[in-house]
Structure formats: structure tokens, C-alpha cells
Amino acid sequence: MDSFDFRDMERRWSPFWERMNLYATGQDPDSPNFYCLDYFPYPSGAGLSVGHCRNYIPTDVISRKKRMAGVNVLHPMGWDAFGQPAEEYAIKTGIHPAEVTRTNTDTYRRQMKLFEAGYDWSREIDSSSPDYYRWTQFFFLLLFDRGLAYQSDGFQMYCPACRIVLSNEEAAGGVCWRCSGSVTRKRLPQWYFRITDYAQRLLDDLSGLDWPEGIKAMQRNWIGRSEGAEVVFPVALPGGDTLNMPVYTTRIDTIFGATFCVMAPEHPDLQAVTTPEKRAEVSSYLKLVAARSDTDRQADTGRDKTGVFTGSHALNPFTGEKIPLWVADYVLGGYGTAAIMAVPGHDQRDHDFAKRFSLPILEVIAPEGVPRGVDEAATEADGILINSGAFSGLSSDSARHVMAEHAREKGFGHPEVRFRIRDWLVSRQRYWGAPIPIIHCAKCGPVPDRNLPVLLPDVDGFQPDESGLSPLARSTGWMKTTCPKCGGPGERETSTMAGFACSSWYFLRFASPGEKDRPFDPEEVKKWLPVDMYVGGAEHAVMHLIYARFFTKVMYDAGMVDFTEPFTCLKNQGMLLSYDHQKMSKSKGNVVTPDEVVEKYGADALRLYILFMGPFEAELEWSEEGISGTYRFVKRIWKLFQHPLEPAEPNPALQKEIRYNLAKTVRKVTEDIDSFQFNTAVAALMEFINFMASHRESAGSAAAEWDAARKDVLVLLAPMAPFIAEELWHRLGYPGETIHRAQWPVLKEDDLTQDTVEIAIQVMGKLRGRMTVPSGADNGTIEALALSNPRIAEILAGAKPRRVIVVPGSLVNIIP
RNA sequence: GCCGGAGUGGCGGAACGGCAUACGCGGUGGACUCAAAAUCCAUUGUCCGCAAGGGCAUGAGGGUUCAAAUCCCUCCUCCGGUACCA
Structure with a gap:
């Protein structure tokens, strides 16, 4: 018997498969x-x-x-x-x-x-x-030409640790996706892709995808579609003019309860609405807000709200009442219109704010028709409108439609769908990325450079600096160029594209x-x-x-x-x-590499363990004992296949049993691989190998079946443990250059039918015995056999059963 | 808070209306060995019992059903995501 040597197999077969171009x-x-x-x-x-x-x-x-x-x-x-x-x-x-x-x-x-x-x-x-990134640049220009790439100067998410701007997706939760550090804001001109134009389609098309529900839910959540209305609140400006201030709300049904309005600190009209008397107070508030990082500002939703009165008032177009206009950082600059109508009676955030600054609170929604008081807390649930003029008595749901239409007719608003998703910030002030193929010309503005690729130049250092400019900006020879449109002097865009641009088309x-x-x-x-x-x-x-x-x-x-x-x-x-229940990381020193595992146990054992250790999607822990299990399994297969076949008298019962178990295994392994249930596929193979091992002495009495089983089980094993499968395939002299081009076993349905089946006998749902019956037995026969079973007869003690349920081929349940 | 996912032996897990605990790890006893490793055999949810056998167990509590880990309701815990989005 040859000894098991995985290193020898790996040395032999890896180059063999490479030579035959197996993975072409x-x-x-x-x-x-x-x-x-x-x-x-x-x-x-x-x-x-x-x-x-x-x-x-x-x-x-x-x-x-x-x-x-x-x-x-x-x-x-x-x-x-x-x-x-x-x-x-x-x-x-x-x-x-x-x-x-x-x-x-x-x-x-x-x-x-x-x-x-x-x-x-x-x-x-x-x-x-360059052979690749010239096409990443090509796609940038495709988006540019279709009006989907634009430059804008605004506040960006910025990671001070990585010294890089981030897209909203990369800064989710106010935390940098790469370093987990907290994100601040920086004002820089940047390039964006207009992904918001596609928000509805990105949302709609999710439903047809065979993706994990959780991922689809996260995308829906991120896209964040909401249906509401835009309503214009006119604001009387200090100079005597009127400013039309649109607010976005999903609860227009509560508009009679709006007792004040709030602008975000970033609102472009904030200076205009601030009265001279309030100017100093507002600007010191803005300084306070600017000093707080975004994480501070957003993470702790429970903290006390802050804000300052602007001195101006807005007119509620539904009630005709003048209500004070405040500035507060609980209103976000980047969402909706950056201004809200505040309804403290029916929005807890507004309620908190109203309490803090002693603003009036009105109740205009009665959940289930019963007003419950809003002094202590806001009632956010839908209900019946009260104290809402002509709209009183409507349900929240219908009021939302009626009132938005009313606003449209009167010209001070309209129904509006909004999305949470923002445009995708793609430019990065970094060296190691695909240069954005744009030339800035004083006369023509940003002009596409269609002479692709725009090659990354060599620069002296890759260090970004505090200027917020890319290292490419230091390569003046590269930067200075001519405008492709007018031929005048031009400067190259020095930003490169975020890595996610490269990975957005690689699959093509x-x-x-x-x-x-x-x-x-x-x-x-x-x-x-x-x-x-x-x-x-x-x-x-x-x-x-x-x-x-x-x-x-x-x-x-x-x-x-x-x-x-x-x-x-x-x-x-x-x-x-890792084995210490923590994420593997270099700094924790708990990383297990495939190199060390393959060296010790071989590639097959590693592959089988990765597949066997648990469900594919589950979070699992590496275990040294675990891999020793699949290593033993590989060795058991080896030993089994070394066992010689001793000639013996044919044994039809064994022949049938082998065929039955093989067919069962073929079915299970095939289905399980197709459905990503690798752990149970390996378990089924283990069971079958155990079955074969327990019959190896009598294998000669079913020589043809035994050989068919050996052959098929190797093929089933081949995708998961390619080395030992190939080695044994060749040693046993099966046909073909390689097992990896062998035909996948075809399920022989006939082999799955057995002469007899074991039936469980339950009394009142409790297991009380078993019996073996012919597999074709009808329900009446099974029932009679069960009732005549001595042990069951004893339990029933002569009582006539009230009911008997027979599940063919499986069990019988007797209700006395 | 909201949205996803999950709670089953000592451990990883299997079964997703029909015999709970497959398969593996670990443990225990034995064989081989001078010994160890490796390997092989037996055993291994828990409680009662000499045994035959029986009771109890799938996070907790209810419900549906002849039958529930599985379906429904309420709750608890853990993991992931998200969070002042008006």
C-alpha cells in the first residue's frame, strides 16, 4: 500500500492541469x-x-x-x-x-x-x-457626454486620517469605510456622477434580482425614496422683500400644526433671512456648528438640540399665520430643501426643539379619532385631522393627497418624491488612480481630452499635501497643455478617479x-x-x-x-x-494563511474544511481541530481506495444497497453544490465513504457496484478535493486524461426505490416503535401492521384507536 | 428607534410540517505500541432505572395541527446594517 503524500500529488497535478489548460x-x-x-x-x-x-x-x-x-x-x-x-x-x-x-x-x-x-x-x-484605465477614462467621458458627470464646489466628506475626500457611500455613518476614523467636512471643488438621476430605476430593478434580501434591503434603505410634498413658505425679509422658502415634508397632513420653521446652517438663504439684530447671534452659532465634526453632529440623536432665532417669520400658506424661522443643525443641509416646517405636536425632533425653546405645540392629528395630548411627547402615528380648517375630519392618508393637490392648485406647492441617495463624488486628490481626462480651459471651461489614455505621469513624491490638491498638480510639465477645443492654453484636471469607478465595469x-x-x-x-x-x-x-x-x-x-x-x-x-474569536488582522497577529495550512494539511484538506465548517453565508471561526477532521477524511478515502477487492460469491442485497446509497449521494451532492450548501455536500460524501469503509471486506461480492461507486464518488469529490480525486482516478485506471473532464454522474432514479422501508410508529405523536414494511404497501396494510405490532398493542391495551394517520413511506400516528 | 439575519448536545452544525441532534470536532473506554503519535473498534443530549423502558429537551411564553426546531402571535438575547433624511 502506497502511503498518502499530498505534497507529491500537488507537485504532480498542478503543473499537469496547467499544461492541459484545464481552466480555459x-x-x-x-x-x-x-x-x-x-x-x-x-x-x-x-x-x-x-x-x-x-x-x-x-x-x-x-x-x-x-x-x-x-x-x-x-x-x-x-x-x-x-x-x-x-x-x-x-x-x-x-x-x-x-x-x-x-x-x-x-x-x-x-x-x-x-x-x-x-x-x-x-x-x-x-x-x-493603461490598457485598462484608458477605458475607465472612456466611461468617465461617456458619463460627461451624457450630462452625468459634473463639477461642483461644496462641502465634502473628508477623512483627515486618509487625507482623502469620500463619497457618501464611503462615509456612511460618519465613518471612513477604509480606516473607520471619523469624517469631517471640507469645501473643495469636486467631480460627481449624477447617480441620483437613476435612483428610481436602481430601486425598481432590485425586485427582480436573486440577491440576499438583506443586501436588497440595504440598497432600498440607502436609496431612501420618500413620497411627500414641497410647500413654499414665503418669508418677509428684513429689507422688505419676500423670499419664497420651499420646505419638503412627508407629513403635509400635519401642516396646521406647524408652529415654526427651521433652516439648516448650510442653507444658502440663511444670511438673507437673518435680521440685523440677530446677525451676531446667528454667526456665533454657525461657528459653533462648524467646530463640531459630522459624527458629533449626527451620531448622538438623543442629545439636546441647539438653534437660534433668525429674527424673520415665515407664512404658513395653509393657515395664513406667521411663524418664527429658526436655524438649527438638526436640519441637514444636504437633504430635501435644507429647510423644514416644524410640527412639534407630531414629530418628536420638533417636539424636543419646541420644548427647549418654549415654542407652541399644537395637536392636529387624532390617532384612531381620539386626541391624546401632545404636551409630553409628539404623536407620530397617522389618524384623523383635527384643528385643520376645511381639512379636519380627513384621514392622514387621504389628507396627504388632498392637501398636496390643494397646494398645487393654489400654486404654493406640489406632491414630490425625494431620494436620500446623493450624487457620487468620484474625484480624489491622489496619485494612484485613473486620471480624470479633462482639460480646463479659461475660455471653454472643462473640455474632454479624448486622446486616451491620459497616462499617469511620473512624479517626485506621492505625498498628498494640505493644499487639497493631488500630487499630480506638482507635475507642472504634465499639467500644462493645450485646450483640444480652442488650442489655447489649458490645464489638466489633476484629480484621479475613486477606485470604485474602475470596479464599476471590470466584469465586462x-x-x-x-x-x-x-x-x-x-x-x-x-x-x-x-x-x-x-x-x-x-x-x-x-x-x-x-x-x-x-x-x-x-x-x-x-x-x-x-x-x-x-x-x-x-x-x-x-x-x-480567527481561533481567538476575533477578526483576523495583522496587528492582532492572529492571521491564518493558506500557505501554512496547505503546507501542513494539503490543499484538499483546506478546501474541504472551508466548505464543511458551516453554512456558506454564516460567520464562522477557524479551528485547528476542525481541519484535522477533513485531513483525516482525505486519508480515510486514500486508505479505502487502497483496499483490494477480494473475489467472493455475489450478494444481491449488498449490490442493491450500494446502488441505493450511491444514488442518494449523487442526488444530495449535486443538489447541495448547486444550492451553495457545501457543508452538507461534504457531509454526504463522508457518510458514503463511511458506508463503503464498513463494507470493504465484502466488496468482492458486489464487484461491479463497488467499482461504479468508487468511480462516481471520485467524480463527486473532484470539484471539492481535486488532487486526491485526480490521483485515485489515474491509479484506478479510469478513462480520460483527467477526472476534471469526466462526466458528472447522472442520477439513477430507479436505484432510489427500495424493496422495504422502515416506518416509525407513533402513539399520540410520541415515537413508540418501528417496523419494516414492503415499500409499495398501501395505507390500510401499514395501519393493520402497526396495530398488530406487539409493543403497540400492549400500549393500546385493546382500545380501538379513534384515528390513524399514515404518512406513506415515513410514519404512522395512532390516536387512541 | 428602524431594517435585515440568527438563537438546536461540551463545540461547529444537520433536519425548515412527519423518527430532533446527520456529518465533523471534542470526551470516555478498548485494540495496536516498550511508550507516544498515527490508525482502528466501541460509546457519548439530559434525568430516572440493574435492565426492559420511561420522563424532559431546539432562547421564553402562548396558539394552530393527529404531528411544530420548522407555521402564526407576544417577548427576550445576540450579530450585521442604518440612524435628527423632515
């Missing part, structure tokens, strides 16, 4: 196509941990199984290579980010090959290469990665896209996934693709915690 993209025109994609990884200096394997091993298993089922598979890998860490490292060490990136991608690729993640490496892409590039004259070949894209199976972590619920959906819809509108959603089916792998 399928090209059979008669077969269906399947595009299986992993999230575009950023190649960090830390390399891969076993946590990443929870992404890459399952997609590899799916791809292998599809290939064996005769499907053309596209399963590519590439690098989201632009980004801050490489640049930070470059700043520290002076090594060019391109070189850092090359080192890191080499490591990633090597590690992926270590556990035999089977990618078509001939399609590898790198978003930091994989269809035809070598295209020279266009971002992709439409024929190839038609063949492969949308992505059939997209797998990655849940952290990109809003960010990458919403940006990529937006890009796809823009391309659809431009007639470049014929689908509106890029990812048909999405799955999120669960996080893998």
Missing part, C-alpha cells in the same frame, strides 16, 4: 454559458488569509462542477489595483506604487494557485494598467480582456453577461454594488449593452473569525 474559458457553441465571478480584489500587501478562501474555494467548486456538467464556464480573476494602501506604502518606502502592486498581485496569484483556485489566467486584468472587460479599440467586444458580452453567479463579502452592499448597477444602466441607455442589471445572482460568504 469554455468555447463550445452547442453548450450553455456560465459566468462565475468573484469580487474584484484589491491586492493588499498582507496577502490572502484563509478567510479569503471562503470566497474563492466555493466559486471554484461551482465552476468545476459546471464544467463537468458540460457547461462553458468563464471564471476569471483580476486586480482592483489602484488605491490608497499601495500609495501609502510608496510614500513610506519610496517604492513606486506600480511595483508594490506587482509584488502584491504576484503573491495573490501564487496563493490562489496554492489551493488550486482554477481561474482562466489568460484573461487576467489589472485596473492600474473579462468577456474580451484583450480588446484594443473598445472597452469590450459586444458579441462576447452578449455571450457571457450578465454575470450568472457573483460572490463576495457583504461589506459592499452599498458602494461597489450600487455603482456597478448605475454604470450598467448608463451603458444600457447608451446602447452599449442589452441588459440593465449586471449581476443576476449574488451570494455573500460569511466572515471567518
Whole structure:
């Protein structure tokens, strides 16, 4: 018996498969196509941990199984290579980010090959290469030409630790997505993509996607559609003029209870409405607000509200009453119209504010028709309108329609749908990104530079400085150019694009990665896209996934693709915690690498453990004992397959049992892999191997069945443990160059029928016995057999059962 | 607060109306060994019992059903997301 040596197998088969080009993209025109994609990884200096394997091993298993089922598979890998860490490292060490990136991608690729993640490496892409980023720039211009890219000067989210501006998605919760540090605001001119134009479509199309509910819910929440009304409140200005101040409300039904209005500190008309007497007080309040970070301002919703009276009054167009206009930072500058009507009786935030500053509180909604008083707290529930003039008696729901229409007729408002999502800030004052292909001309304004790629120049240092300008601004030779439109002097835009721009179209590039004259070949894209199976972590619920959906819809509108959603089916792998119950991190020193695991237990054991340890989506913990279990499993298979077949008298019962168990296993493993239940697929294989091991001495009495079982079980095992499957396939002399091109076993339904079945006997729902009956037995026979069972007869003690329920093939329940 | 997801042996988990605890880990006893590792065999929810057998167990409490971990209602805990969005 040969001893088990996984290193020997890995040394032999890895190069063998590479030589035969096993993972090449399928090209059979008669077969269906399947595009299986992993999230575009950023190649960090830390390399891969076993946590990443929870992404890459399952997609590899799916791809292998599809290939064996005769499907053309596209399963590519590439690098989201632009980004801050490489640049930070470059700043520290002076090594060019391109070189850092090359080192890191080499490591990633090597590690992926270590556990035999089977990618078509001939399609590898790198978003930091000019061959790629010229097309990222092309898409920038596509958006620019369609009026979807614009420059604007406003307050941005800014991470002081990373020294970089952030999009709203990247600054969710007032926290930087990369460093988790708190975010401040900075006023800088920036480039935006008009994703808000697509808000409704981004929302509507979610419903048709086979994505985790949680991710869809997060996107709906982020898009944040609300239906309400805009109402104009005229404000008498100190100089005698009138300013029309629109406010947005979802509760126009409460407008008779509006006792004051509030502007956000950022409101553009704040200075105009501030009376001379209040000027000093308002400006010192603005200073106070500016000194507070956004996190302070937003995180603690329970803190005492602050604000200052502007001295002006607004006219409630429904009541004709003049109500004071305040400025307060609980009203946000970036949402709605940056001004609100405050209804303290029916909005708790307004209630808090009114209490603090002794403003009047009115009750205008009676929930379930009964006023309940609003002195202590606001009643936010819907109800019947009271104290609301002609509208009294209406329900909140109908009042919202009636009153918004009323406002429209009278010309002081209209129904309005608003979204929470903001435009996507894409420019970054950083070196290591795709340059924005725009030339600024004093005469023509921003002009597209269509001479792509606009190459990243070499610069002396990559360090961003406090000027808020990109390091590219220091490369004056590069920056100074001529305007493509008028030929006059022009200056290049020195911002680069956020990495999320690169990853918003990469899935298209994989269809035809070598295209020279266009971002992709439409024929190839038609063949492969949308992505059939997209797998990655849940952290990109809003960010990458919403940006990529937006890009796809823009391309659809431009007639470049014929689908509106890029990812048909999405799955999120669960996080893998380390053995100390904490997230793996370099600083905690608890990172487990695939390198050390493969060295000790081999790639097959690692792959099986990652699949077996628990449900694909669940958060799980790495365990050294756990992997020793799958390592033992691999060795058990090895031993079983070394066992010689001793000739013996045929045993039909055993033959049948083997066929039955094999068919059961084929069905279970096939279904479980297809539905991402890898843990139970491995368990089913373990059970079958255990079954075979317990019958190995008598295998000769069912030689044909035994051999068929060995062959099929190897094929079932092949996607999950490719090395041992290949090794044993060759040793046993099964046909074909490789097991990985063997036919996936076909389920033999007939083998699943058995002569007899075991039936559980319950009395009053409690298990009291078992019996074996012919599998075709009808309900009457089963009932009679159950009642005549001695143990059951004893329990019933001669009593005639009131009712008997028979579940064919499973159980019988007797109610005495 | 709101939105998602989850609570099952000592542990990871399986079963998602029909025999709870598959599979694995760990534990215990044994075989092999001078010994250990590796391997193999047996056993392993809990309580009562010598045993046969029985009682109790899927976060808590109700309900539907012949039958509930699974469906419905109320509540608790944990994880993730989000939060002054008018």
C-alpha cells in the first residue's frame, strides 16, 4: 500500500492541469454559458488569509462542477489595483506604487494557485494598467457626454486620517469605510456622477434580482425614496422683500400644526433671512456648528438640540399665520430643501426643539379619532385631522393627497418624491488612480481630452499635501497643455478617479480582456453577461454594488449593452473569525494563511474544511481541530481506495444497497453544490465513504457496484478535493486524461426505490416503535401492521384507536 | 428607534410540517505500541432505572395541527446594517 503524500500529488497535478489548460474559458457553441465571478480584489500587501478562501474555494467548486456538467464556464480573476494602501506604502518606502502592486498581485496569484483556485489566467486584468484605465477614462467621458458627470464646489466628506475626500457611500455613518476614523467636512471643488438621476430605476430593478434580501434591503434603505410634498413658505425679509422658502415634508397632513420653521446652517438663504439684530447671534452659532465634526453632529440623536432665532417669520400658506424661522443643525443641509416646517405636536425632533425653546405645540392629528395630548411627547402615528380648517375630519392618508393637490392648485406647492441617495463624488486628490481626462480651459471651461489614455505621469513624491490638491498638480510639465477645443492654453484636471469607478465595469472587460479599440467586444458580452453567479463579502452592499448597477444602466441607455442589471445572482460568504474569536488582522497577529495550512494539511484538506465548517453565508471561526477532521477524511478515502477487492460469491442485497446509497449521494451532492450548501455536500460524501469503509471486506461480492461507486464518488469529490480525486482516478485506471473532464454522474432514479422501508410508529405523536414494511404497501396494510405490532398493542391495551394517520413511506400516528 | 439575519448536545452544525441532534470536532473506554503519535473498534443530549423502558429537551411564553426546531402571535438575547433624511 502506497502511503498518502499530498505534497507529491500537488507537485504532480498542478503543473499537469496547467499544461492541459484545464481552466480555459469554455468555447463550445452547442453548450450553455456560465459566468462565475468573484469580487474584484484589491491586492493588499498582507496577502490572502484563509478567510479569503471562503470566497474563492466555493466559486471554484461551482465552476468545476459546471464544467463537468458540460457547461462553458468563464471564471476569471483580476486586480482592483489602484488605491490608497499601495500609495501609502510608496510614500513610506519610496517604492513606486506600480511595483508594490506587482509584488502584491504576484503573491495573490501564487496563493490562489496554492489551493488550486482554477481561474482562466489568460484573461487576467489589472485596473492600474493603461490598457485598462484608458477605458475607465472612456466611461468617465461617456458619463460627461451624457450630462452625468459634473463639477461642483461644496462641502465634502473628508477623512483627515486618509487625507482623502469620500463619497457618501464611503462615509456612511460618519465613518471612513477604509480606516473607520471619523469624517469631517471640507469645501473643495469636486467631480460627481449624477447617480441620483437613476435612483428610481436602481430601486425598481432590485425586485427582480436573486440577491440576499438583506443586501436588497440595504440598497432600498440607502436609496431612501420618500413620497411627500414641497410647500413654499414665503418669508418677509428684513429689507422688505419676500423670499419664497420651499420646505419638503412627508407629513403635509400635519401642516396646521406647524408652529415654526427651521433652516439648516448650510442653507444658502440663511444670511438673507437673518435680521440685523440677530446677525451676531446667528454667526456665533454657525461657528459653533462648524467646530463640531459630522459624527458629533449626527451620531448622538438623543442629545439636546441647539438653534437660534433668525429674527424673520415665515407664512404658513395653509393657515395664513406667521411663524418664527429658526436655524438649527438638526436640519441637514444636504437633504430635501435644507429647510423644514416644524410640527412639534407630531414629530418628536420638533417636539424636543419646541420644548427647549418654549415654542407652541399644537395637536392636529387624532390617532384612531381620539386626541391624546401632545404636551409630553409628539404623536407620530397617522389618524384623523383635527384643528385643520376645511381639512379636519380627513384621514392622514387621504389628507396627504388632498392637501398636496390643494397646494398645487393654489400654486404654493406640489406632491414630490425625494431620494436620500446623493450624487457620487468620484474625484480624489491622489496619485494612484485613473486620471480624470479633462482639460480646463479659461475660455471653454472643462473640455474632454479624448486622446486616451491620459497616462499617469511620473512624479517626485506621492505625498498628498494640505493644499487639497493631488500630487499630480506638482507635475507642472504634465499639467500644462493645450485646450483640444480652442488650442489655447489649458490645464489638466489633476484629480484621479475613486477606485470604485474602475470596479464599476471590470466584469465586462473579462468577456474580451484583450480588446484594443473598445472597452469590450459586444458579441462576447452578449455571450457571457450578465454575470450568472457573483460572490463576495457583504461589506459592499452599498458602494461597489450600487455603482456597478448605475454604470450598467448608463451603458444600457447608451446602447452599449442589452441588459440593465449586471449581476443576476449574488451570494455573500460569511466572515471567518480567527481561533481567538476575533477578526483576523495583522496587528492582532492572529492571521491564518493558506500557505501554512496547505503546507501542513494539503490543499484538499483546506478546501474541504472551508466548505464543511458551516453554512456558506454564516460567520464562522477557524479551528485547528476542525481541519484535522477533513485531513483525516482525505486519508480515510486514500486508505479505502487502497483496499483490494477480494473475489467472493455475489450478494444481491449488498449490490442493491450500494446502488441505493450511491444514488442518494449523487442526488444530495449535486443538489447541495448547486444550492451553495457545501457543508452538507461534504457531509454526504463522508457518510458514503463511511458506508463503503464498513463494507470493504465484502466488496468482492458486489464487484461491479463497488467499482461504479468508487468511480462516481471520485467524480463527486473532484470539484471539492481535486488532487486526491485526480490521483485515485489515474491509479484506478479510469478513462480520460483527467477526472476534471469526466462526466458528472447522472442520477439513477430507479436505484432510489427500495424493496422495504422502515416506518416509525407513533402513539399520540410520541415515537413508540418501528417496523419494516414492503415499500409499495398501501395505507390500510401499514395501519393493520402497526396495530398488530406487539409493543403497540400492549400500549393500546385493546382500545380501538379513534384515528390513524399514515404518512406513506415515513410514519404512522395512532390516536387512541 | 428602524431594517435585515440568527438563537438546536461540551463545540461547529444537520433536519425548515412527519423518527430532533446527520456529518465533523471534542470526551470516555478498548485494540495496536516498550511508550507516544498515527490508525482502528466501541460509546457519548439530559434525568430516572440493574435492565426492559420511561420522563424532559431546539432562547421564553402562548396558539394552530393527529404531528411544530420548522407555521402564526407576544417577548427576550445576540450579530450585521442604518440612524435628527423632515
